[in-house]
Amino acid sequence: MTNATTEATVLDQLDGGLFIGGEWVAAEGGKTLTVTDPATGKTIKEIADASVADGIRALDAAVAAQDAWAATAPRERGELLRRAFDLLQERKEEFALLMTLEMGKPLAEARGEVAYGGEFLRWFSEEAVRISGRYGLNPEGTGRMIVSQRPVGPSFFITPWNFPLAMATRKIAPALAAGCTVVIKPPALTPLTTLAFVQLLEEVGLPAGVVNVIATSTSSKVSGPIIADPRLRKLSFTGSTEVGRSLMQQAAQGILRTSMELGGNAPFVVFQDADLDKAVDGAMMAKFRNIGQACTAANRFIVHESVAEEFADRVAERVKAMKVGRGTEEGVNIGPLIDAKAVDSADALVQDAVGRGATVLTGGNRIDGDGTFYAPTVLAGVAAGSRMLSEEIFGPVLGISTFADEDEAVRLANATEYGLVSYVFTQDLARGHRMIDRLATGMMGLNTGLVSNAAAPFGGVKQSGIGREGGLEGIHEYLDTKYTLIPVS
Template identity: 50%
Template structure:
């Protein structure tokens, strides 16, 4: 079956108005599929189905919920190639990147299968009153999940798995650029034993109206969003009307600091991971790369050589390292960042110009001598451009690294573990990679400070985002 419709109540629906929209392959600009576009009437149907399904699901034992999630992990792991290919087709990322995402996405089902049985409570004796304090965690209620286009599988499973582990039903609104992967996940969840109506998928071109409508339904108690800070602010305003529980994973402006004593081989390897994973189209991507003046020339040469070794092309070709960006708007914004930086004094070491022809391709690019006034220093590049700056003083680089409204992730490279940990603690970021260019892990609490979001995904904390803490005072 060609799954391109809305998934509501365990069945496929063309939508209340029968409207559809096209999903493009960013490597060829050809239409991959025409997908149903949900309206508010469809959202109401999904909420009805979710409400009905949650009553039974929340009453199941944690072990019963765990076994379903474990089965989902097994099934997805057996089909990683299929999901990776679909991710590449609609998102553009190269096959290796897509396989990495598919594996990462599946792992959330296994992790939260294990966490489902660990919503531990507490019984203690109140020191003053003598009463017993009983604390337990209960499913919060229906959850609306809004996911971005840059990780079509992982950003969905990172929300679905903990919600189901907690006992909640969900309605997921995938990005309109990349809805196919999440739709394709639904038959797998059926096979794993997820009850009809517990997970519903509503692709739509009317995202704002659709999500706002759901956030004003009193049955909804949680909204979980991954995307830009600007959109996150709008959702928080809507969520405030009914005082919903928000989980927000928003934008970033990640600094990467290479000290003079760093292992440069490791630093370059880590920078390539932090910068080029998912073509730089990630909120965790290294956006500002600060290199100590004493090693800047050597580091720049090594990084440029590594970038030069990457092959650009259609990600379905296994030999390709770098696929296209998601759309023309993203490619053009990356071009503008580079042009602005060069106009202000930056030097192009490699790349620096969008590729001609079909597809939204931009080559791996290294910019050195990037000034503080460059636009790319203050905004997410969201593309394969490494913007290098230099520093000589530790206090100064910490100040510069923290000088942003964002606080998602930072990276530090140094052989001196004491200095590394001291610097990590002073960086105002929710996550720090110390001598590592990759921090995302299903077992770790992913999230940021400041305007990079609220709450955490993954780890034990990820399930608690979908639960409410109840306290009972008793005497016996």
């Protein structure tokens, strides 16, 4: 097939409706929203645009299906997730292409996301049968204690645009494994992958009402009544800290269980004894994966003054060789940013840093023409007070600052309200262990630029959120603990 034919096929086979109660339906009043390719600015699909009433209908369906799904055998729930994993592997090229079309990431990275996102299906298919409790005599000897786990209940998910598949599977898989039904609201910018994934779930035998999907252009308007509904018992959100705070305030009214994966401002610390080959490789991965549009992206490169110049030169050389273009093109490393606003934001941070004395080693400019492209950029000598040291960049911009000793490195790394992930490069094992203890982040990569794994708990501290996704911890976000006492007669 030609590229164009493949694109047309992937888009044509996608149902663009809302998925409510096991049926693909039009939005109230037939309203639609437009999905565009950020590499070209052209429309690629018109899909249903949910109203407030549509959102409540989706919650109705989830509530109606909850008891039956909770009573479904754990093995059966796990087998459904495993079938979904297997079918996703068969269709990995279709999903990768769809993500590239709606989000812009290079095809190679989209394939990586299919692999990563699929692992949550496989992991939680195995965890579904391992939900456990305990039984024993109480200390006084007066009764037997039973501690059991029960599904939290109907759950509402709000996912971001930057990882269209993985953010859906990371939430849906543990919820289904635990016995919870779902309403998911994918982002208006990249809703197509979620729709395709739910079509896949339907194909492998998902019961009606267990997962419901409502894309909408009026997110807060549609989400508000769902969150306020007393039948909802769980809210999970991935996105900005600002929006997360607002959602937590809304969730407080119903005392909802919440999981919040919010903003990041990851430090990338390179000590004087670091293996610079590994540090440069790690920097390229931690900064430029997903075009820098990731909450885990390295945001502040804090490099020892004795190796800062060499590190900057080596990184700049690698960045200069990166190919910018549409993600479907051969050899492209950097695709478009998600929209024009993202380009404006990245450029403003660069210009602010340059205005405070930073030196542009490569890039530092918008790219004219179709699409929303920004040149991959390396800045040296980023001064204290520069906005990029306190704001999430969310673009292909790498800024380097220096430090003199370990205490200063720790101070600079922790000088943020965020605490999602940190990266440290050192060959000193004792120092590495000290950094594990001293850096205030929920995750850390020691001599690596990639930490995400379905078997590990993903999440942060401070303003980066609460709760964990993935790992042994992930399924417990969807379980309530119940204690029962049976008196000894």
